[in-house]
Amino acid sequence: MEIKKLLFVTKFEELSFDSLRSLLNLRDGALEHVVFVNVIERDRVAMRRGTGYQKDEEIRLREAANIRFIDWAENLFEQGMEVGVYIVVGSLVPEVIKASQKEDADLIVIGRSHKGVLEHLYSGSDVIELLRRAWIPVLVYKHLSETAISVEEPFDRPLLAIDWSPSSLRAVEYIKALKGVVAEVNLVNVVSEKDLNGAAATALSKTRKEARNKLEKICEGFEAVGIKAKEHVYVGDPDEEIEKAAKDCQTTLIVLGSSAKSAWVEKWLGSTPQKVAEESIYPTLIVPPERDPPAETE
Amino acid sequence: MRKKALVVDDNPDVRLFSVAVLKKNGYTPLVAEDGESGLRMIKAEKPDLVILDVLMPRQSGVRLYRELKTTKSLKDIKVIVLGEIAKKAFLRSQKALTEFGDAEIPEPEIYLEKPVEPEELAEALKKIRG
Numbered sequence: 001m002e003i004k005k006l007l008f009v010t011k012f013e014e015l016s017f018d019s020l021r022s023l024l025n026l027r028d029g030a031l032e033h034v035v036f037v038n039v040i041e042r043d044r045v046a047m048r049r050g051t052g053y054q055k056d057e058e059i060r061l062r063e064a065a066n067i068r069f070i071d072w073a074e075n076l077f078e079q080g081m082e083v084g085v086y087i088v089v090g091s092l093v094p095e096v097i098k099a100s101q102k103e104d105a106d107l108i109v110i111g112r113s114h115k116g117v118l119e120h121l122y123s124g125s126d127v128i129e130l131l132r133r134a135w136i137p138v139l140v141y142k143h144l145s146e147t148a149i150s151v152e153e154p155f156d157r158p159l160l161a162i163d164w165s166p167s168s169l170r171a172v173e174y175i176k177a178l179k180g181v182v183a184e185v186n187l188v189n190v191v192s193e194k195d196l197n198g199a200a201a202t203a204l205s206k207t208r209k210e211a212r213n214k215l216e217k218i219c220e221g222f223e224a225v226g227i228k229a230k231e232h233v234y235v236g237d238p239d240e241e242i243e244k245a246a247k248d249c250q251t252t253l254i255v256l257g258s259s260a261k262s263a264w265v266e267k268w269l270g271s272t273p274q275k276v277a278e279e280s281i282y283p284t285l286i287v288p289p290e291r292d293p294p295a296e297t298e
Numbered sequence: 299m300r301k302k303a304l305v306v307d308d309n310p311d312v313r314l315f316s317v318a319v320l321k322k323n324g325y326t327p328l329v330a331e332d333g334e335s336g337l338r339m340i341k342a343e344k345p346d347l348v349i350l351d352v353l354m355p356r357q358s359g360v361r362l363y364r365e366l367k368t369t370k371s372l373k374d375i376k377v378i379v380l381g382e383i384a385k386k387a388f389l390r391s392q393k394a395l396t397e398f399g400d401a402e403i404p405e406p407e408i409y410l411e412k413p414v415e416p417e418e419l420a421e422a423l424k425k426i427r428g
């Protein structure tokens with residue numbers, strides 16, 4: 001589960017080279033290859049009445065992206081890294097999935113979606129769609145200007161939110177594999193208030209104690225590979241408590257396993273990973289459960 | 299017998315352009331659209347010349363060039379690098395890899411920075427033929 005190759009998906013407005021630079025300490029782990037992906041959305045070059053397909057606009061957009069990537073690539077090549085580029089016309093999520101399959105990437109990095117509430121409701125967010133379809137971890141990067149925090153190295157002090165699902169336990173292994181990159185990890189389990197409805201104070205303490213004990217075991221696993229780890233139990237709404245824990249721990253990144261809810265349920269009721277990825281001020285890494293990639297499409 | 303030349307470039311327009319110039323200059327052109335398939339074709343076809351892009355999916359021209367020049371059976375294949383990045387950056391990237399412990403390799407025979415005119419490429423082909 002090392003990160004050897006990452007796919008850096010950008011439309012330039014939300015993710016710049018500065019964001020990528022903050023991830024380059026992953027080289028202290030296994031990172032050696034960065035693949036830039038720019039997807040020119042079809043409707044930007046689609047047929048218009050009287051003008052047909054806008055080939056000139058496509059060429060202009062491709063060239064603009066290419067010039068930007070050349071500059072970034074020179075920088076990385078000169079550091080001894082391997083670099084690849086995809087500039088394609090199409091729909092964002094299928095093209096990113098296709099590129100990650102072709103490249104056999106270990107991580108997808110993407111900026112937060114900028115769609116409005118209504119657009120989200122009717123067409124959904126690209127980021128959420130990507131989280132649903134990706135079989136490799138996705139890092140939803142939050143640009144510094146969008147947040148009040150300054151994250152120099154997102155993988156330095158992650159907060160790992162654990163709900164005991166297979167994907168959150170997989171996230172534990174994923175972070176463990178980043179020894180040399182991660183300095184300290186905070187583990188949090190949020191006990192939902194609805195699970196405690198009507199419970200007596202002693203029952204609450206018992207639940208907290210059980211969760212702590214389980215987290216302590218995971219902490220020991222981190223300490224064994226040389227990563228400092230501390231456990232925390234919070235009570236309340238998971239979406240809110242994870243954000244509070246991130247602030248309390250001065251974290252640089254929130255890590256969660258992806259939701260096991262169906263796409264339909266997620267669309268209407270939401271899920272914690274989805275909400276944290278979209279709404280948190282912190283960069284958010286979502287780790288999916290183990291599954292095979294879809295058959296490669298050309 | 300016509301010499302074989304392989305164009306390794308992910309841009310179909312550049313492939314078309316290079317193929318046209320190669321044909322006009324007496325070469326039999328072959329094409330590959332990324333570094334990995336380029337290397338496979340080089341091993342299978344043993345071309346006399348490779349026209350190599352730098353920024354490509356799968357494997358970059360930086361690594362493919364290094365692979366060519368460090369593989370005994372391939373190192374004599376002539377290479378024209380037809381890349382987007384500056385020659386200075388290409389050479390620095392090779393130097394960085396050498397510093398990380400890889401073998402030292404020679405500079406490419408000819409380095410052309412995109413975009414090039416057909417005459418420039420034709421001139422480079424002439425030089426390569428000697």
